[in-house]
Amino acid sequence: MGASPERFETTGHPAPTDVRPPREPLEQLYRQHFPFVWRTLRALGVPPVALDDAVQEVFIVVHRRGEDFEGRSAVKTWLFGIAFRVAANLRRSAKRRPTDPLTAEITANDPNPEQSAERAEATRFVERFLASLEEGPRAAFTACVLEEMTAPEAAEALGVNVNTLSSRLRLARARFTTALARRGSDHE
Amino acid sequence: MSDFDEVIRAAREGFEPRAADGDRIWASLVTRMGGASAAVAVALAAKTSVGASATSSALAGQSVAALTKLFFASVAVTLAGSGAVVGVTRFVARSGDPPSVLSSPNPRATAPAVESRPAGSDGRAVSVPPPPDLMAGDPAARRQGPVASLAAEAPDRQELARELALLREVRSASERGDHARAAHVLEILEEQHPRGALLEERAALRAVTACEAGTTSRVERARDFLRRYPASVYTAKVKRVCETDDTRSRATESATRSFTDPIDGGH
Numbered sequence: 291m292g293a294s295p296e297r298f299e300t301t302g303h304p305a306p307t308d309v310r311p312p313r314e315p316l317e318q319l320y321r322q323h324f325p326f327v328w329r330t331l332r333a334l335g336v337p338p339v340a341l342d343d344a345v346q347e348v349f350i351v352v353h354r355r356g357e358d359f360e361g362r363s364a365v366k367t368w369l370f371g372i373a374f375r376v377a378a379n380l381r382r383s384a385k386r387r388p389t390d391p392l393t394a395e396i397t398a399n400d401p402n403p404e405q406s407a408e409r410a411e412a413t414r415f416v417e418r419f420l421a422s423l424e425e426g427p428r429a430a431f432t433a434c435v436l437e438e439m440t441a442p443e444a445a446e447a448l449g450v451n452v453n454t455l456s457s458r459l460r461l462a463r464a465r466f467t468t469a470l471a472r473r474g475s476d477h478e
Numbered sequence: 479m480s481d482f483d484e485v486i487r488a489a490r491e492g493f494e495p496r497a498a499d500g501d502r503i504w505a506s507l508v509t510r511m512g513g514a515s516a517a518v519a520v521a522l523a524a525k526t527s528v529g530a531s532a533t534s535s536a537l538a539g540q541s542v543a544a545l546t547k548l549f550f551a552s553v554a555v556t557l558a559g560s561g562a563v564v565g566v567t568r569f570v571a572r573s574g575d576p577p578s579v580l581s582s583p584n585p586r587a588t589a590p591a592v593e594s595r596p597a598g599s600d601g602r603a604v605s606v607p608p609p610p611d612l613m614a615g616d617p618a619a620r621r622q623g624p625v626a627s628l629a630a631e632a633p634d635r636q637e638l639a640r641e642l643a644l645l646r647e648v649r650s651a652s653e654r655g656d657h658a659r660a661a662h663v664l665e666i667l668e669e670q671h672p673r674g675a676l677l678e679e680r681a682a683l684r685a686v687t688a689c690e691a692g693t694t695s696r697v698e699r700a701r702d703f704l705r706r707y708p709a710s711v712y713t714a715k716v717k718r719v720c721e722t723d724d725t726r727s728r729a730t731e732s733a734t735r736s737f738t739d740p741i742d743g744g745h
Contacts, residue, residue: 316511317504324500329493342499346507353511412485413492436490470481 316353319365326366326437327373333420333432334377347376364443371447374429381425419469423462430455431462508636509643641667641674648683657691682712689720 327348328341336344351372416436420428426448433444434455445455644667651659664684667674674680685703700720704713 320504320507321500324503325495328495328499329490332493342503342506345503346510349507350511409488409492412488415485416489416492435486436493467482470485474481 316349316356319352320349323365323369327369330370330373330432330437331377332417333436334374334429335421336377336380340380344373344376344380348372351376366437366439367443367447370433370437370439370444371449374448378425415469415473419466422469423465426450426454427458427462427465430458431466434459435463435466505639505642508639509646637671638675641671641676644671645676645679645683648680648687652683652687652690657687660687661691678707678710678712681706682710682716685716686719689716 324345327345331341331344331348332338348369352369355372420431423431429448430444433439433447434441439447441452441455441459444459445452448455450458644663647663648660648667651657651663660683664680664687667680681703685699688699697720700716703710703716707713710716
């Protein structure tokens with residue numbers, strides 16, 4: 291296979307917020323935001339086995355709805371909302387079909403086996419914690435803690451008011467702190 | 479840094495994709511959306527009773543304006559220009575075969591095997607250039623301007639997307655028992671991608687398809703593949719499908735490896 295001269299940026303998190311309508315070729319949008327979409331879908335509970343399809347679904351929606359994007363919000367906010375709905379649809383679909391890959395254990399297939407043991411352990415811990423949350427707090431934690439979006443941005447992406455978002459975020463952060471304390475005592 | 483921040487930072491890094499993930503998904507996306515765009519164009523052409531070729535001629539002069547104006551159109555042409563759809567569907571249309579899902583591995587995005595063109599959001603078909611290897615010397619290619627140049631940025635990916643689409647069609651045809659179609663598309667692969675990037679995958683699919691069809695000696699097919707790719711990750715799959723006493727006796731250490739899909743690599 292010929293080596294591709296251009297590779298997708300996977301470092302430098304978090305990506306700077308940009309406020310720019312996606313009236314640009316899809317490939318450019320994809321290159322810039324693919325890592326963000328991938329991370330978000332993972333954090334929202336899409337298991338590795340279904341990630342490829344889920345990422346594609348997000349960018350297919352971008353392709354279809356590009357003209358609807360009004361540019362009043364950041365592209366990341368818009369993408370997060372799409373990813374949230376794609377993940378929710380996959381989850382509903384998995385419930386209807388028990389054999390769907392989405393029912394597979396999240397940690398059964400680590401998509402990045404090259405990472406360090408410490409990082410892998412932290413990743414599994416956060417994944418398990420996220421899986422213990424309800425959909426609302428999980429999305430709030432993903433947006434505001436993992437992706438460092440502001441509360442108003444996350445609220446807009448999720449279609450809720452800022453107070454609701456803040457309440458969900460407080461709940462999720464409190465539970466995470468508790469889970470961390472339990473993890474610390476287990477390690478001692 | 480607190481434990482909270484430390485764990486979150488590590489998890490962020492753990493959630494990052496690998497560079498290869500982006501390339502792989504983009505190739506699939508190009509293929510999948512190329513099929514969807516074609517399906518939309520065909521539906522619109524039928525609705526307005528305008529023949530595809532006539533529409534193309536009438537709108538050829540307007541294509542650049544349409545492309546620069548419309549996000550949808552620019553995306554459609556970028557994708558179709560990558561050759562994921564057009565080259566394949568033209569080939570099949572010439573061969574006189576029935577409608578195909580050749581360009582669309584996803585059943586939600588099937589496209590009839592006709593010369594199809596994406597449509598702009600104003601409902602009119604947009605002129606689409608043929609893939610680069612078919613449009614040498616075509617003045618229409620020069621008229622596509624910056625949009626077409628985007629498609630020309632990554633010839634490796636375009637080739638890969640086309641090859642991948644064909645491999646997926648082989649697998650799809652094989653899975654639904656259409657062995658004649660699978661064999662036909664394998665021939666297309668040989669003709670269009672004689673030195674493709676996925677030759678090992680192709681060989682594995684060829685062996686599996688032949689064994690499933692039962693049209694040739696299973697032992698011969700399995701032996702051929704094992705001889706050419708003795709340490710392939712697809713060995714177990716080929717052996718399982720082509721299983722015979724002979725291939726069992728030739729079991730190697732690679733037989734214990736878990737099967738990796740010849741096309742999607744286990745994803």
